[in-house]
Amino acid sequence: MEYMIPKKVETIDVDIQRHELKYHHKRVAVTKEFTFDAAHHLHCYEGKCKSLHGHTYKLVITMSGFVNDIGIVVDFGDIKRIFNEEIKNKLDHxxxxxxxxxxxxxxxxxxxxxxxxxxxxxxxxxxxxxxxxLESLTLYETPTSYAMVTREWMSDND
Structure with a gap:
């Protein structure tokens, strides 16, 4: 494979038209991962987690939707902002x-x-x-231990 430097950067309305930015009308999932640090202990539990201890939690957020006119389901920056406002600001440290x-x-x-x-x-x-x-969330308490939920499970009242 030969690597080349582009001779020209695409320009909107010249090389690509606005109506071409939305390539399809399919549902697409996007995922973003975050971490936060927090301490806790468990009640009515006989094991080492009954003592106060901490974790670096990892939260994996998957959302789905249909692309907008420029081909984006949801801006990754918006997912980050929502995570920061609703989760990190309340739970971190x-x-x-x-x-x-x-x-x-x-x-x-x-x-x-x-x-x-x-x-x-x-x-x-x-x-x-x-x-x-939202399609699914996965919350890692350690690199090998996690809990997850899906839209289907959160919709059911079983």
């Missing part, structure tokens, strides 16, 4: 037992709370009206 609603601060409980926060924010910002929705 905090004692989770103190800042979350009354619950055992397990990854299983936290992931549902996180879904509720993000889903509500998407509703308030009018993103859901455009067909963009």
């Amino acid at each position: 905090r004692y989770l037992n103190e800042v979350l609603p009354n619950m055992n601060t397990t990854a299983e409980n936290m992931i549902v709370w996180i879904w509720e926060q993000l889903d509500t924010k998407l509703q308030l910002e009018g993103v859901k009206e455009k067909g963009t929705r």
